[in-house]
Amino acid sequence: MSNNEERQLDLKDIRSEIDVIDKELVDLFEKRMKLCRDVAEFKFKTGKAVLDRERENEKLATLTSLAKDDFSKHGIEELFTQIMSMSRKYQYRLLASKGLNDTLEFNFVDRLWKDDVKVAYQGIPGAYSHEALRSYFGEYVEEYNVPTWRKAMEDIRDGRADYAVLPIENSQAGAVGDVYDLLMEFENYIVKYVDIKINHALLGVKGANLDEVKTVYSHPQAIMQSREFLEKYDWQEVAQSNTAVAAKKVSELNDKSKVAIASIKNADIYGLEVLAEHINTSDVNTTRFIILSRSKICKKDANKILISFEVAHESGSLYGALSHIIYNDVNMTKIESRPIPNKKWQYRFFVEIEGKVDSPGVVNALRGLNAETINMRILGNY
Amino acid sequence: MSNNEERQLDLKDIRSEIDVIDKELVDLFEKRMKLCRDVAEFKFKTGKAVLDRERENEKLATLTSLAKDDFSKHGIEELFTQIMSMSRKYQYRLLASKGLNDTLEFNFVDRLWKDDVKVAYQGIPGAYSHEALRSYFGEYVEEYNVPTWRKAMEDIRDGRADYAVLPIENSQAGAVGDVYDLLMEFENYIVKYVDIKINHALLGVKGANLDEVKTVYSHPQAIMQSREFLEKYDWQEVAQSNTAVAAKKVSELNDKSKVAIASIKNADIYGLEVLAEHINTSDVNTTRFIILSRSKICKKDANKILISFEVAHESGSLYGALSHIIYNDVNMTKIESRPIPNKKWQYRFFVEIEGKVDSPGVVNALRGLNAETINMRILGNY
Incomplete structure (x- = not known):
C-alpha cells in the first residue's frame, strides 16, 4: 500500500x-x-x-x-x-x-395611483431625473421641478406633491449619499424604482463643429464618464450642477466654441445639435431612481425592502445584525454605510433585502433586527 | 404558590x-x-x-x-x-x-521617511488636502500640487512623488468613492492617515462687507455644510471644484460683491479678509486624509488595515466573509461597498479592521478571506 x-x-x-x-x-x-x-x-x-x-x-x-x-x-x-x-x-x-408582528402596517395596493397626481423632480427639463419621471408616469402627468432633493422631500411630506423622483445609485459611481441621508431625515417611503440607462451626447449650438470647440460644460460625473472621448481633445472643462443645466447654458450662450455633455433629449429641449453620440465609456452605466410617497404603501408585486439601522460600537454587532437576515433565508442585495450626523466615525447601515414585508421570513428578520439593533426603520417595500 | x-x-x-x-x-x-x-x-x-x-x-x-x-x-x-x-x-x-503565511510581505518601519521626499496633493495651496499634507510633513517638505487624484496616484506609482495625500472620508458626507476606486486601480499602499477638522470661513476682498455680497463661490459640499449660515442671506451660489479654488477666484475677480467659503488659511494665501468665521453647521466635521506610498511599508505602531474583496453573488456570502474577521476576534471598524466597474449592481467591499498584518488573529482572518473571497487585497496597514 x-x-x-x-x-x-x-x-x-x-x-x-x-x-x-x-x-x-x-x-x-x-x-x-x-x-x-x-x-x-x-x-x-x-x-x-x-x-x-x-x-x-x-x-x-x-x-x-x-x-x-x-x-x-x-x-x-x-x-x-x-x-x-x-x-x-x-x-x-x-x-x-402568535400575531405579535403588528409594526409593519403597510397598505398593500395593486398599482400606484397615477391619475390626478403631482410629481416633483430635481433639476430642469432634460435632466436624467426628468427622464426617470417620464418613463414611469408618462408624458401627461402633472410634473414640476424643484431646485434641491431636500425640497422634493419637503414637498411630498407637506402634500404639495404626491410623489418625488430622486436618484439613489449609479452603477458606476455608487450610492448617492445625500439621498440616503434625506431618507433618514424624512418619513417618506420608497414605492418603486426605475433604472435609467445613462447615455451622454455632445451637444452644441447650430453650426458648431468639433474642430472649433474650446469649452465643455457638464456635471463633473458626466465629464468623468466621458473621459476617453475627451482625451482626444484639449478643451477647458467647466463643472455644472446638472447635465441639463449645462445644455441650457450652452443654448443661452449661443457660442459655437462651447458644448455640453448631456442626454440626447436635451438637443430637442434646448434647440441644440448633436455633435457626437454615446460618448460615455461604459455600456452598463445605469442610474437607479426611487419614487417616494408620504404614504406607507407597497405594491403587491413589490420584491425589495430597504431598511436602515445602527449597531452598537462593538466588534461583531453588524455581523450579529446580518445574521437575522441570513438565518431567515432572506436574500440581501445591498449594504451601504453612512456616517451618523454629528457622531464622528459612527455609521448607520442601509440594507436592501428581497421580499415583502408580510412574508414570514421577512417578518422574522425584521422583528429580530428591530429588537437587537438601534433605530431600525423600514424605508419602503418596492 | x-x-x-x-x-x-x-x-x-x-x-x-x-x-x-x-x-x-x-x-x-x-x-x-x-x-x-x-x-x-x-x-x-x-x-x-x-x-x-x-x-x-x-x-x-x-x-x-x-x-x-x-x-x-x-x-x-x-x-x-x-x-x-x-x-x-x-x-x-x-x-x-507552520509558516504558510508568506503572502503578507510588508516591510515594517519605525517611522516614515520624511527627509528629501516629494509629496503630491490635489488642488491648490489652501485646499484642505494641502493642510493635511502640512500637518503631517511640516512646512519644509518638497510639496507640489496636481489637478486630479488620479494624477497623484500615477505620480507615486511612477516615482515622481514619494507620497501623495488624498481624502478618503468625511465624517458628515461619508466615503470619497472615487478615491476607493483609485485604490483598487493602482497598487499603492496607505501608510498613514491624518484627520483634519473642517472649519469654513467666509472670505472677501479688502473692504468687502456682508451687506454688499451678492455671490458666494465654493465647493458644493462646503456650501451645503454652511447652509444654516447662508439661509440668512439671499446670495447666488456658484459651485467650484475646490474651496481654495473659490478663494483664489474671489481674489482674482477683486469684486466686493463676491465671497468664497474656504478655510481661514486662504485669507493669508490669497490676500483676502475674513468676513465670518466658523460658518459650518457641525462641530465634529472632520475629513480623513490618507497618505499613500508605492512601497509596501507599515509603521510598527500601525493599528488599522484596509482590505477589499468581492463575494459571490449569492445570499450569505458577505456574511460568510465577515465571519473570518469576527471569529478571529478582529475588530471591524468600517465597511463600504462600491460598484464593480462594468458589472451592473455588483459590489466590491472595503473593510477596515484593527490590528497589524503580522498578528496571529489578523493573519488567520486574512488567510481565510483570501481563500474564500474573490480578489482580496490588502490596501495598507497604517
Missing part, C-alpha cells in the same frame, strides 16, 4: 468519526430547540423580552470555563453565541406566529 | 435541562475539533486545500435529512455551516503556525 493510499484511508477514518459526532450534535440540537419552544411559551405568557443579555453572558462564562484550552474556549464561545442567537430567532418566529 | 412563581420554576427547570444539553454539546464540539486537527495535518502533508466545498455540501445534505421538521432542518444547516466554517478557520490557523 502506497503512502498516499494510507493517508486517504486515514482521512476516511477521521471523517467517519466526525460523522458519528455530528449525528449526536444534531440530536442534542433538536432537543435544545424543543426546550427553547417552552421558553418562548413562557416569555409569551409573561411578556418577558426574548433577549436576556445577562442570562446569555452568564451562560457563556459557565460554558467557556469547561474548555480544555484557549482555542477551544474561543470556539465554544463562538458556537454558543450562535446557538443562543438561533434560539432567539426561533422565539421571535414563534411570537410572530 | 402563585401562578407567577410556578412559571418561574418552569423556566428554571427548562433552563437546567438546557444546561445539561449544553455540556454535552461542549464535549462533542471539543472532540470534533481534535479530529479537525488530524484533518489539518493530513491536508498539510498532502497540500490539499482547506475548503472542500463538495464534501461540505454532501455533509449538509446528510445532516439536514436527519431533521424532524423544516424549521429544525434550517437550524441544523445553519449550525453545521457554522461548525464547518470554524473547523476551516482552525485549519487555517494550524497551517499559519
Whole structure:
C-alpha cells in the first residue's frame, strides 16, 4: 500500500468519526430547540423580552470555563453565541406566529395611483431625473421641478406633491449619499424604482463643429464618464450642477466654441445639435431612481425592502445584525454605510433585502433586527 | 404558590435541562475539533486545500435529512455551516503556525521617511488636502500640487512623488468613492492617515462687507455644510471644484460683491479678509486624509488595515466573509461597498479592521478571506 493510499484511508477514518459526532450534535440540537419552544411559551405568557443579555453572558462564562484550552474556549464561545442567537430567532418566529408582528402596517395596493397626481423632480427639463419621471408616469402627468432633493422631500411630506423622483445609485459611481441621508431625515417611503440607462451626447449650438470647440460644460460625473472621448481633445472643462443645466447654458450662450455633455433629449429641449453620440465609456452605466410617497404603501408585486439601522460600537454587532437576515433565508442585495450626523466615525447601515414585508421570513428578520439593533426603520417595500 | 412563581420554576427547570444539553454539546464540539486537527495535518502533508466545498455540501445534505421538521432542518444547516466554517478557520490557523503565511510581505518601519521626499496633493495651496499634507510633513517638505487624484496616484506609482495625500472620508458626507476606486486601480499602499477638522470661513476682498455680497463661490459640499449660515442671506451660489479654488477666484475677480467659503488659511494665501468665521453647521466635521506610498511599508505602531474583496453573488456570502474577521476576534471598524466597474449592481467591499498584518488573529482572518473571497487585497496597514 502506497503512502498516499494510507493517508486517504486515514482521512476516511477521521471523517467517519466526525460523522458519528455530528449525528449526536444534531440530536442534542433538536432537543435544545424543543426546550427553547417552552421558553418562548413562557416569555409569551409573561411578556418577558426574548433577549436576556445577562442570562446569555452568564451562560457563556459557565460554558467557556469547561474548555480544555484557549482555542477551544474561543470556539465554544463562538458556537454558543450562535446557538443562543438561533434560539432567539426561533422565539421571535414563534411570537410572530402568535400575531405579535403588528409594526409593519403597510397598505398593500395593486398599482400606484397615477391619475390626478403631482410629481416633483430635481433639476430642469432634460435632466436624467426628468427622464426617470417620464418613463414611469408618462408624458401627461402633472410634473414640476424643484431646485434641491431636500425640497422634493419637503414637498411630498407637506402634500404639495404626491410623489418625488430622486436618484439613489449609479452603477458606476455608487450610492448617492445625500439621498440616503434625506431618507433618514424624512418619513417618506420608497414605492418603486426605475433604472435609467445613462447615455451622454455632445451637444452644441447650430453650426458648431468639433474642430472649433474650446469649452465643455457638464456635471463633473458626466465629464468623468466621458473621459476617453475627451482625451482626444484639449478643451477647458467647466463643472455644472446638472447635465441639463449645462445644455441650457450652452443654448443661452449661443457660442459655437462651447458644448455640453448631456442626454440626447436635451438637443430637442434646448434647440441644440448633436455633435457626437454615446460618448460615455461604459455600456452598463445605469442610474437607479426611487419614487417616494408620504404614504406607507407597497405594491403587491413589490420584491425589495430597504431598511436602515445602527449597531452598537462593538466588534461583531453588524455581523450579529446580518445574521437575522441570513438565518431567515432572506436574500440581501445591498449594504451601504453612512456616517451618523454629528457622531464622528459612527455609521448607520442601509440594507436592501428581497421580499415583502408580510412574508414570514421577512417578518422574522425584521422583528429580530428591530429588537437587537438601534433605530431600525423600514424605508419602503418596492 | 402563585401562578407567577410556578412559571418561574418552569423556566428554571427548562433552563437546567438546557444546561445539561449544553455540556454535552461542549464535549462533542471539543472532540470534533481534535479530529479537525488530524484533518489539518493530513491536508498539510498532502497540500490539499482547506475548503472542500463538495464534501461540505454532501455533509449538509446528510445532516439536514436527519431533521424532524423544516424549521429544525434550517437550524441544523445553519449550525453545521457554522461548525464547518470554524473547523476551516482552525485549519487555517494550524497551517499559519507552520509558516504558510508568506503572502503578507510588508516591510515594517519605525517611522516614515520624511527627509528629501516629494509629496503630491490635489488642488491648490489652501485646499484642505494641502493642510493635511502640512500637518503631517511640516512646512519644509518638497510639496507640489496636481489637478486630479488620479494624477497623484500615477505620480507615486511612477516615482515622481514619494507620497501623495488624498481624502478618503468625511465624517458628515461619508466615503470619497472615487478615491476607493483609485485604490483598487493602482497598487499603492496607505501608510498613514491624518484627520483634519473642517472649519469654513467666509472670505472677501479688502473692504468687502456682508451687506454688499451678492455671490458666494465654493465647493458644493462646503456650501451645503454652511447652509444654516447662508439661509440668512439671499446670495447666488456658484459651485467650484475646490474651496481654495473659490478663494483664489474671489481674489482674482477683486469684486466686493463676491465671497468664497474656504478655510481661514486662504485669507493669508490669497490676500483676502475674513468676513465670518466658523460658518459650518457641525462641530465634529472632520475629513480623513490618507497618505499613500508605492512601497509596501507599515509603521510598527500601525493599528488599522484596509482590505477589499468581492463575494459571490449569492445570499450569505458577505456574511460568510465577515465571519473570518469576527471569529478571529478582529475588530471591524468600517465597511463600504462600491460598484464593480462594468458589472451592473455588483459590489466590491472595503473593510477596515484593527490590528497589524503580522498578528496571529489578523493573519488567520486574512488567510481565510483570501481563500474564500474573490480578489482580496490588502490596501495598507497604517
